[in-house]
Amino acid sequence: MSVKYGLLGLLAREAQHGYELKRSFEQFTGGFWELNHGQIYQSLERLAADGLVNYTVESAENAPERKVYEVTEKGRLALDRWLERSNARVRPLRDELFVRLAVMASRPPQQLLALISEYRQTYSEHMRELTLAKRRSAQAEPAAEARSPAELEVEHMLLDAAIFHCEADLRWLDHCEAKLAARLKREAS
């Protein structure tokens, strides 16, 4: 759903072909929502079938033909309706780690601690990558990036979302570790 309207939103700014759209979508969602070509073309076909976008076939010498998509009037209306619709909801929290912990509940705490430590390293590394991405993005010149300061600011906000989620995960891992360590200490004494 979000992909469909995201593409529509990008096309409302300017006509683009499929590959450009893939890149614009990824850039505009902070670089951590990757789409595969299948998803892009499937969504575009559906949008075209619903009359929300049109395309023209562009051909150039020595290059395959490509479809350049643009939004229709009906598409703009659908986009506005989607933006106006109230749709705040809590995202589901599902993680393989939760299931693993549940399955391991009655095993020795050392095993759970080892699992948590492994996850912590992965999340810490991810946190460093996100922080670096944010700093690169903060140093980017809006003019060179062909994006407005407002668009760059939203990109930073999306990167912050990833950083804050990662921080929450790390805090929770610390919390679990402290509880398990306390249990180990109790059992030892």
Added chain:
Amino acid sequence: MTIAARAASSQRPVAAAQSAQLELRGVTKSFLRRGAEQAVLVGIDLSVAKGGFVALTGASGSGKTTLLELCVGLQRPTAGTVRLGGTLINELSEARVAELRLARVGLLFKDHSLIDTLTAADNVALPLLLAGAQAQPAMERARSLLMSLGLEHLATELPGELSQGEQHRLQLARALVNEPDLLVADEPTAGLDSVAADEVMRLLAGQVEDHGLTVLMATHDARAAAYAGSAHRLVAGRLERA
């Protein structure tokens, strides 16, 4: 500095141990508690290369602050060695260590607040004056540092007029005024909201990348720790790679 140059400097490889700015080997610290010897830190090996930025994480009470104080000679290890810029500091007299600290170390500690009756620029110049510098060059250095940190607009303000975030950045300026080889920071983002915390961390990381500053920072803030090139965690008195 161009973006490409910044990117290159942020990927500077960690230098070999011989150019370590700070090196701890087998450091143990015990305290007498209720008549019994209790080890807070056990067999700590830690090396911070020149131009490196290392974070130290761990739960409250895990010994982060004690470890920082050991690194700059504010405490002495029960066993092991501490080398600061190649000098073995655990065998130096208190006075020599204090001299070394004043000349080569920047301290950004929680309880080192700014002096309320001095302007921001005076606060920043103070470490130079205490080290015996002349007033005028000290003030010039303080002002040019504030300028390079983008804080020149605060120069004539009194600390009481500044926001928490501005005070933290000013404390950072004060810690940098003696052009230290090593900056030791204890919870530099404590008490700050996330926007102000990011500003302090960007400033600190910028000093590492653009000026080759070496930093050892204790923090329980995962977002702050992520600015460092590498992180270690204190768990039950021992150091783990985080």
